[in-house]
Amino acid sequence: xxxxxxxxxxxxxxxxxxxxxxxxxxxxxxxxxxxxxxxxxxxxxxxxxxxxxxxxxxxxxxxxxxxxxxxxxxxxxxxxxxxxxxxxxxxxxxxxxxxxxxxxxxxxxxxxxxxxxxxxxxxxxxxxxxxxxxxxxxxxxxxxxxxxxxxxxxxxxxxxxxxxxxxxxxxxxxxxxxxxxxxxxxxxxxxxxxxxxxxxxxxxxxxxxxxxxxxxxxxxxxxxxxxxxxxxxxxxxxxxxxxxxxxxxxxxxxxxxxxxxxxxxxxxxxxxxxxxxxxxxxxxxxxxxxxxxxxxxxxxxxxxxxxxxxxxxxxxxxxxxxxxxxxxxxxxxxxxxxxxxxxxxxxxxxxxxxxxxxxxxxxxxxxxxxxxxxxxxxxxxxxxxxxxxxxxxxxxxxxxxxxxxxxxxxxxxxxxxxxxxxxxxxxxxxxxx
Numbered sequence: 296x297x298x299x300x301x302x303x304x305x306x307x308x309x310x311x312x313x314x315x316x317x318x319x320x321x322x323x324x325x326x327x328x329x330x331x332x333x334x335x336x337x338x339x340x341x342x343x344x345x346x347x348x349x350x351x352x353x354x355x356x357x358x359x360x361x362x363x364x365x366x367x368x369x370x371x372x373x374x375x376x377x378x379x380x381x382x383x384x385x386x387x388x389x390x391x392x393x394x395x396x397x398x399x400x401x402x403x404x405x406x407x408x409x410x411x412x413x414x415x416x417x418x419x420x421x422x423x424x425x426x427x428x429x430x431x432x433x434x435x436x437x438x439x440x441x442x443x444x445x446x447x448x449x450x451x452x453x454x455x456x457x458x459x460x461x462x463x464x465x466x467x468x469x470x471x472x473x474x475x476x477x478x479x480x481x482x483x484x485x486x487x488x489x490x491x492x493x494x495x496x497x498x499x500x501x502x503x504x505x506x507x508x509x510x511x512x513x514x515x516x517x518x519x520x521x522x523x524x525x526x527x528x529x530x531x532x533x534x535x536x537x538x539x540x541x542x543x544x545x546x547x548x549x550x551x552x553x554x555x556x557x558x559x560x561x562x563x564x565x566x567x568x569x570x571x572x573x574x575x576x577x578x579x580x581x582x583x584x585x586x587x588x589x590x591x592x593x594x595x596x597x598x599x600x601x602x603x604x605x606x607x608x609x610x611x612x613x614x615x616x617x618x619x620x621x622x623x624x625x626x627x628x629x630x631x632x633x634x635x636x637x638x639x640x641x642x643x644x645x646x647x648x649x650x651x652x653x654x655x656x657x658x659x660x661x662x663x664x665x666x667x668x669x670x671x672x673x674x675x676x677x678x679x680x681x682x683x684x685x686x687x688x689x690x691x692x693x694x695x696x697x698x699x700x701x702x703x704x705x706x707x708x709x710x711x712x713x714x715x716x717x718x719x720x721x722x723x724x725x726x727x728x
Contacts, residue, residue, distance in 0.1 A: 318363035320438065320447040321411055321599065322656045324589065324628075325357050331590050335452070346456060346703075346711070347429045354418040355452065357436070358590075360411035360656075361401070368441040369415070371396045373426060376433040378500060378700050378710045380451070387706040393427035397441070409561070410599025410654065430703075431456040431711040450631075451509060455712045459498065459699050460488045463718030467689040467725045470540055476576065477682065479689040481543045481720050485515075485536045485697040490713075492532045498713070500700040501536045505544075505693050507585030510633040511679075513538050536697070543691040543720060544681055545574055547582035547627075547661035555596055558657075563601050570605035570648045571664070573612055575686040582661050584694055587628040589658035602655050605648040606640060606664060606684075613649070616683040620668050623684070624676055625651050627662030634676045636669050690722040 327333040339352035361367065373394045374382045383389055401415045419426045428434065431454040439446045466482040483503050489495055502512040515524045515536040523540040550566060558564050604625055608616075617623065624634035640649040664684045667676035699714035 317445060318361050318367045318447070321360045321362065321654070322589070323357075323359040323438075323448055323450070324587070325355060325450060325452070327353060327355060329356060331356075331358075332586070332588065342456065346431065348427065352420075354420060356416060356418050357450075358414070358416045359438070359448070360404075361413045361415065362411050363413070366401055366413050369399050369438060369447070370441055371399065371417070371419075371426075372437045372439065373419075373428065374435050374437070375430060375709070376435055378433060378502070380433055380435070382435065383709055385706055385709060388430055388709050390427070390429055393425065393429065396421060396426050398425075405594045405597065407560075407595045408598045410656070414597075428454045430454070430709070431713065432709065433712070453698060453712055453715075455698065455715045457714065458490050459701075459714035461697060461699055461714040461716030462486045463695060463697050463716040465693075465695055465718045465720040467720065467723060468539065469725050476687045477542065479543065479687055479725075480539065481541045481689060481693065481695070482537065482539045483513075483541060483695050483697070483718065485699075485716055487534045487536065487699050487714055487716075489532055489534065492530065494701075495529075495534075497702045497704070498534065498699065499702075502698050502700070503538060503541070504696045504698075505541065507628065508632045510631065513541060541695075542682055542687050543689050543693055544687055545663070545685040546579050546691055547585065547663050548579065549582055550602070550627075550660045550662055552600060552602070552655070552657045553592070553659060555657075558600060560595065560598050560600070563603060565603050565605075570607035570646070572606075573608050573616075573684050573686075575682075575684070577686065578688050578690065581692075583659070584692075585628060585632065585661050587658050587660045589656050592657045596657055599654050599656050602653050603646075603650060604640070604653065604662075605643075605646055605650050607648040608684075616666050616680070619678070621666040621678065621680065622669065623649060624665050624667060625653065625662060626665055627660050629653060629655055629660060629662075634665060634667065634679075636674075639669070640664070689720070689725065692720055692722060694719045 326335050327337050337353035341349040343349045375388045376382050399415050399417050401413045404411050434452045436450050438448045464484045468480050468482045470478050470480045499517040501515050515538050517526045525537045527535040552558050623640040624638045626632050626634050640651045643650045665679050665681045666683050667679040670677045695718050697716045698712045701711045701713040703711050
């Protein structure tokens with residue numbers, strides 16, 4: 296068993312609506328160390344022969360706010376999953392002795408704050424070593440009450456053993472079969488050096504993530520029949536995983552709520568730049584690559600604001616982007632780039648535009664609009680289109696993260712992640728790297 300370094304990549308969470316009278320969870324965020332601007336990556340250098348940690352390593356921080364009359368008894372449970380995010384029913388992989396934190400630290404809200412009563416900030420693995428991430432792979436965490444009758448939120452993270460060095464190249468290309476602007480694409484190629492060619496049978500899959508859209512992977516698999524993906528390098532000691540149809544989209548829109556005079560507490564926020572417009576054939580300025588900045592706003596300015604998002608479009612444009620039963624949804628770091636039913640826009644006669652209202656902590660957010668159809672059975676927005684309103688341009692700068700999966704044959708077989716690489720696009724002509 297090869298032992299080197301390990302990265303832990305934690306991200307996104309789905310906030311679950313509380314029943315009447317129950318505590319309300321808001322403002323969930325996760326990051327590495329004590330700086331929310333860091334990519335959520337934690338380095339672990341020392342592993343034993345079984346691939347488990349042998350010493351101290353970096354931590355992740357899980358932060359959220361609770362609105363309740365008294366601090367509720369909460370716990371967080373961590374669960375290992377397969378590459379398709381199905382929880383492993385395997386006690387060897389999901390060690391119940393180290394997968395639950397029963398004691399969470401919190402502080403009361405500052406005087407005058409109304410949007411929350413308690414702020415929870417906790418790091419893992421914790422000081423008492425109650426929580427460990429023993430094996431690499433896909434993981435989820437669940438925030439729930441002590442009796443497990445209510446689950447308030449669920450999030451995901453990755454643990455990565457750095458056993459297969461991975462480099463990522465992003466190229467601007469044209470996909471000639473598509474009309475403009477959908478013919479402009481990013482091609483991503485991940486070069487993976489295998490620890491041992493003899494084990495190549497177990498290294499067949501990588502997932503590619505664009506910016507912070509961690510619920511929307513692009514998969515490249517040795518055995519798939521996708522004409523836009525390709526795997527090279529059989530019997531060479533390395534593999535090159537390629538995908539050739541990723542739409543770059545557009546730079547994200549940016550909402551800056553930092554100006555307290557412009558956007559005072561306890562007042563409805565109507566962004567001063569006016570209603571948003573369709574951007575199918577034009578670009579905007581630089582964004583934050585899908586992140587939010589929140590922790591610099593403290594004291595009374597750490598409160599929540601009611602924000603009115605407005606999208607102005609003609610009736611003909613609306614009918615075009617919502618054909619096939621689609622509707623328009625708002626996405627951003629506040630919903631971890633995963634739209635839910637309450638993110639749907641609706642026509643407002645007073646505003647003369649399509650609107651949705653969100654309660655957000657004061658901060659700076661990237662966001663954009665997508666279309667799709669709400670599926671009540673699965674509780675997800677299906678048939679998502681990220682380009683119909685926002686446009687598509689290969690000059691858009693994106694960061695792509697690639698995870699390399701390894702099907703470990705032990706314990707009946709389970710999925711680990713044994714390599715990670717990152718690459719960024721640049722604003723140059725097609726064919727540039």
